[in-house]
Each structure stands twice: as C-alpha cells, then as structure tokens.
Amino acid sequence: MRLLAPLLLLGFSLAAQEPVDFTKQIAPILVQRCIECHGPEDQEGDLRLDAKEHVFIKGDEDFWSVLPEEPDDSELIRRLGLDLDDEELMPARGEPLTAEQRELFRRWVAEGAKWPVEGDDFIASELAAQVIPKITFDLPELSDAQRAKVDAAIQAMRSMGGVVQRIAADTDAVEVNLSLLRDKVTDETLRQLEVLAPVLVWLNASRTNIGEGAGVHLAKLTQLRRLNLSGTSVGDRGIAGVEGLQQLEYLNVYGTQVGDAGLASIAALPALKQLYLWQSKATQSGVAKHQDALAGVQVDLGDYVEARLDAARQEIADREARNTPVNELCPVSGTKVDPKFFVLHEDRRIAFCCGKCKAKFEKDPAAFAAKLPSAEARSDAEASPINDKCPVSGAAVDAAHTVTHEGRLVGFCCGKCKAKFSKDPKPFLAKLPPKK
Numbered sequence: 414m415r416l417l418a419p420l421l422l423l424g425f426s427l428a429a430q431e432p433v434d435f436t437k438q439i440a441p442i443l444v445q446r447c448i449e450c451h452g453p454e455d456q457e458g459d460l461r462l463d464a465k466e467h468v469f470i471k472g473d474e475d476f477w478s479v480l481p482e483e484p485d486d487s488e489l490i491r492r493l494g495l496d497l498d499d500e501e502l503m504p505a506r507g508e509p510l511t512a513e514q515r516e517l518f519r520r521w522v523a524e525g526a527k528w529p530v531e532g533d534d535f536i537a538s539e540l541a542a543q544v545i546p547k548i549t550f551d552l553p554e555l556s557d558a559q560r561a562k563v564d565a566a567i568q569a570m571r572s573m574g575g576v577v578q579r580i581a582a583d584t585d586a587v588e589v590n591l592s593l594l595r596d597k598v599t600d601e602t603l604r605q606l607e608v609l610a611p612v613l614v615w616l617n618a619s620r621t622n623i624g625e626g627a628g629v630h631l632a633k634l635t636q637l638r639r640l641n642l643s644g645t646s647v648g649d650r651g652i653a654g655v656e657g658l659q660q661l662e663y664l665n666v667y668g669t670q671v672g673d674a675g676l677a678s679i680a681a682l683p684a685l686k687q688l689y690l691w692q693s694k695a696t697q698s699g700v701a702k703h704q705d706a707l708a709g710v711q712v713d714l715g716d717y718v719e720a721r722l723d724a725a726r727q728e729i730a731d732r733e734a735r736n737t738p739v740n741e742l743c744p745v746s747g748t749k750v751d752p753k754f755f756v757l758h759e760d761r762r763i764a765f766c767c768g769k770c771k772a773k774f775e776k777d778p779a780a781f782a783a784k785l786p787s788a789e790a791r792s793d794a795e796a797s798p799i800n801d802k803c804p805v806s807g808a809a810v811d812a813a814h815t816v817t818h819e820g821r822l823v824g825f826c827c828g829k830c831k832a833k834f835s836k837d838p839k840p841f842l843a844k845l846p847p848k849k
C-alpha cells in the first residue's frame with residue numbers, strides 16, 4: 414500500500430503532461446546534435462533532418478525514419494536508444510542523448526510527429542546564426558600604439574613557434590595555437606599573450622606545460638570565445654581565472670586537474686555553450702550541483718567515451734579473429750600450417766602448410782573436410798552473411814548490418830532494412846537463398 418501514493422502521483426503527472434512542442438523541444442536538439450551530419454552540408458545515411466519536407470518525403474513513405482504515431486517502428490527512435498557499443502547509435506559523435514531527450518523524441522513521434530512551419534523557421538534561423546558569429550567579432554578599437562604592440566607580440570609568438578592566425582580577412586581577431594610547442598609553453602608564455610588580449614578570441618594551450626599560475630593571465634584575455642586547456646595541469650586555482658571571461662563560449666578542460674571546486678568558476682561564465690570535462694577531476698554530482706547555471710551548456714563528461722573505445726577494441730579483436738585460420742594443422746599433410754597459404758572455404762579461412770597442399774585442397778575440398786575443425790564451433794563473428802543482396806531493398810549487402818535468423822547470418826544494406834527485417838522477417842524470407 415505504501416507504493417500507492419507515488420503511483421497515483423505519477424499517473425496524475427502523466428495525464429497532465431502537455432504535448433511535446435516540436436519547435437521548442439525537438440528542433441533545438443536536432444540543431445545541436447544531428448544537423449551537422451544530417452543537414453544542408455552533409456546527408457549521412459541519405460537523411461536530412463533540417464526541414465519537414467526532407468524528413469517526410471512524399472511518395473517515399475516506406476523509407477521514412479520517422480513514422481508518425483509509430484515510435485516503435487521509427488528508425489530514428491531506434492537509433493537513439495541503442496547500446497553504447499552499437500555503431501548505429503545516434504548521434505554518431507559525442508555523448509548519447511539523455512533519457513529525457515530520448516523520451517521527448519518518443520513522445521513527439523507517438524503524438525503524431527507534428528512539425529509546424531515555425532519548426533522549419535526556427536531551424537533555418539539557428540543554422541544561419543551559426544555561420545555568422547564565427548566571422549564577426551565585436552572587438553574594441555585599437556589605437557595605433559596598441560596595434561604596434563599587438564603586431565610585435567604576434568611576431569614574438571610566431572618566432573617561438575606558436576601558430577597565430579587571423580580568423581578572417583575582415584577582422585583583427587586572431588587565433589593562437591600553442592599546443593604543438595608542448596613543454597616550451599609555460600605560465601610565463603601566457604603572460605606574454607596578455608598584450609594580444611584585445612584581439613585574441615581563440616586560444617589553444619592544450620598539452621602544454623601551463624599550470625595553476627595560468628589563471629591570473631587567462632583572466633586578462635577578456636575577448637576569448639574559445640579556450641582549450643586540455644591535457645595540462647591546470648586545476649581549480651588556475652581555472653578560477655576564467656571566471657570573468659564574459660565572452661567565453663567553448664571551454665575544454667579534458668584531462669586536467671579541474672575538479673568540482675573549479676566548476677563553480679566555470680558555471681559563472683555567462684556565454685558558455687560547450688564544456689568538455691572528460692577525465693578531469695569534475696564529477697557528475699559536481700555538475701548536478703551547478704545544474705541551473707549550466708542549463709544552457711552542452712556538458713560533455715565523456716563517460717561514454719570509454720564504452721566506445723572498448724567497443725572499438727572489441728571490433729579490432731573480432732576482425733583479427735576473422736583473419737585467423739580455423740585450423741592449426743594442414744588438412745592435407747597434417748603438419749603445422751603457414752598462415753600465408755589459405756583459402757576461404759564455406760566462409761572459413763583454412764590454412765595449409767604450403768601452396769601445393771592448398772592446390773590439392775582446392776581441387777577436392779570434400780576429401781579433406783573431415784580433417785577440419787567442425788563448422789559449428791565457430792561464432793557468428795567469424796561468419797559472413799549467407800546472402801549478397803539485401804532481402805529488403807535488393808541492394809548490395811554491407812557486412813556491418815547482420816542478424817542471425819534461424820541459425821543463418823543474414824546481411825542487409827543498411828540498419829533501416831535490418832530493423833524492418835528484424836521486426837517481421839516473413840515478407841522477406843523468399844528473397845533469401847534457399848536452405849540447404
């Protein structure tokens with residue numbers, strides 16, 4: 414009975430839930446997390462998500478990634494909820510969407526995937542805005558004396574090997590990259606940068622030898638928009654220097670000593686949009702403490718990165734396993750194999766001691782079949798699909814998209830077809846090679 418009250422409460426809040434507002438709740442996620450690969454520039458997987466007409470293409474209903482009112486059958490919803498080690502997980506870059514964001518997408522589709530004109534307008538204006546701030550910087554006017562000092566400092570940086578570049582032709586704004594100089598760059602180098610403060614908008618000091626003393630100098634670089642301190646020993650004291658940087662939009666403290674105390678300085682940044690914290694000393698609960706201040710910030714704690722690295726390692730191991738012969742002894746001579754001599758026989762890599770044995774085997778494999786390890790012993794990872802045409806689309810199979818169906822490995826051209834087949838294989842079975 415103790416459970417009843419919270420359950421009732423939950424029921425009540427669900428009933429009272431407002432429908433998802435595409436323009437306010439979905440479109441911003443598309444802009445931030447999807448459109449770089451599924452928009453005007455790039456259409457990965459032949460998918461554009463930047464306007465209604467591209468998502469719901471007339472006459473192409475069978476291939477829509479979003480099926481209104483059918484979240485369980487929508488490829489887009491499936492992609493968002495995959496395991497971390499699944500290469501089909503979207504977004505294909507960065508952190509997966511949060512559980513709340515995924516739930517928003519699911520509800521949006523379940524409620525009919527409404528995409529009002531305002532949604533298109535919002536996305537278009539966001540994309541237009543993304544292009545402009547990169548080039549126009551509102552910088553203080555320089556006096557002639559200041560300009561001369563700035564130019565001298567740029568020369569000095571360059572002669573020590575730093576990369577100093579003007580961001581665009583119509584601005585004084587410069588980008589400084591010191592990361593290639595590694596240990597040569599110290600807190601003292603940052604002091605020399607202070608002269609550049611009126612024009613310095615991007616600074617990359619990653620993997621350099623700067624530390625806690627960097628803070629006082631960083632505090633003077635008031636025009637900074639982007640700051641990369643990753644891989645340095647900057648910690649909570651050093652990062653306190655960024656606190657007054659009113660324009661800072663991007664901050665990378667990946668692999669630094671910055672911890673939860675430093676987050677307080679970071680959370681105070683009024684213009685911050687992106688924050689990278691992977692392998693810093695900052696914790697999830699530290700981030701949660703500054704949740705309100707960081708509400709508009711894309712925070713990347715990178716927990717998922719480890720999982721993705723593990724998956725990549727596994728894939729390499731699998732691939733190596735596939736390239737290893739199934740037998741240690743030559744089926745023809747019975748002596749140790751030399752992996753150089755091999756054939757692919759019934760999807761298995763079979764090795765021989767020499768070219769002669771290989772030729773013998775190829776002439777009449779059946780005669781030597783008994784000498785090979787039994788076929789059942791192999792795992793799916795070592796097998797290749799039984800079909801070379803996708804049973805759903807008829808296009809060529811991509812071995813990255815497979816499922817095991819009734820003991821046979823079936824391949825598809827893409828994840829969408831795989832999903833269709835997995836849901837209901839029957840209509841496509843006739844397209845598969847007959848069972849032996």
Ligand code: HEC
Nearest residue numbers: 446447450457458460478488489492501503504505506829
């Ligand atoms: C860094 C690039 C990148 C980002 C960001 C990205 N994707 Fe993808 N996406 C891809 C690539 C590459 C493919 C094609 C390969 C594949 O099918 O996995 C793809 C395929 C897809 C597909 C399958 C296409 C189809 O219908 O067959 C869907 C759906 C999809 N992405 C949705 C999303 C959504 C939603 C987001 C944002 C939450 C997103 N993607 C973000 C790169 C990206």
